[in-house]
Amino acid sequence: MNVFEVEKIQNKIQGLEDHIQGVLNGQLFSIPDLSVRDVEVKEPLQHPPKKGLSSKEGQARLLHDLASIELQAMELALRTLTEYHQEIKGTKYLDLLVQLILSERSHLQLCVKGIQDLGFDWGQWPVHMALWKSVGPEDSLIDRVFIVHRYLEGSGLDAADTLLRRLSGVKSNFFFKKDTLQKVRAKLPKRLEPINSALRLRALFSESEIDTLKKYQKETP
Numbered sequence: 674m675n676v677f678e679v680e681k682i683q684n685k686i687q688g689l690e691d692h693i694q695g696v697l698n699g700q701l702f703s704i705p706d707l708s709v710r711d712v713e714v715k716e717p718l719q720h721p722p723k724k725g726l727s728s729k730e731g732q733a734r735l736l737h738d739l740a741s742i743e744l745q746a747m748e749l750a751l752r753t754l755t756e757y758h759q760e761i762k763g764t765k766y767l768d769l770l771v772q773l774i775l776s777e778r779s780h781l782q783l784c785v786k787g788i789q790d791l792g793f794d795w796g797q798w799p800v801h802m803a804l805w806k807s808v809g810p811e812d813s814l815i816d817r818v819f820i821v822h823r824y825l826e827g828s829g830l831d832a833a834d835t836l837l838r839r840l841s842g843v844k845s846n847f848f849f850k851k852d853t854l855q856k857v858r859a860k861l862p863k864r865l866e867p868i869n870s871a872l873r874l875r876a877l878f879s880e881s882e883i884d885t886l887k888k889y890q891k892e893t894p
């Protein structure tokens with residue numbers, strides 16, 4: 674099963690091990706331009722206005738936005754595995770990546786359940802694909818690790834500490850090189866949240882990574 678080409682979210686969730694196992698067994702999977710969705714996909718500016726968080730609808734909408742992010746995180750990690758598994762074969766990064774994919778799935782499941790507990794459903798609102806669109810087939814493994822697993826996931830830390838466990842244990846100065854940042858910066862979504870140095874240090878970002886990122890954020894209009 675190719676999770677990227679499966680439409681229903683529940684089938685993506687259930688088919689995840691099958692896809693992972695297929696990759697590890699040498700099966701080839703095509704990567705579509707956009708991973709398939711069973712909900713309407715729209716640019717963020719075209720999304721309908723949001724209700725306040727004092728209403729159940731506002732709360733469900735927030736969880737829906739988060740679910741979309743977790744789904745993209747799950748699929749981006751799966752995409753890293755699908756495209757680069759040969760390069761990390763036999764290293765601890767392969768196991769860490771598989772764990773990451775599975776933990777993103779559990780975040781996604783929590784969000785979907787939360788939406789349902791509030792009396793709403795996945796698909797009630799449109800979603801965007803900005804995270805998926807920030808990567809491409811031209812990326813090297815280092816580009817990809819930088820974009821997805823340091824930049825996007827790191828940005829999540831600045832917004833909330835719920836992503837902390839995902840990154841802890843993966844130590845690296847190695848991935849956050851200034852020349853990689855220069856190479857891929859045009860593709861990176863602008864992050865507005867202030868850099869949360871304390872949380873990033875706890876998640877084993879180095880001081881120099883954090884400084885580089887702060888400088889980059891200042892320079893980016």
Ligand SMILES: [Fe+2]
Binds near residue numbers: 743746777
């Ligand atoms: Fe997550």
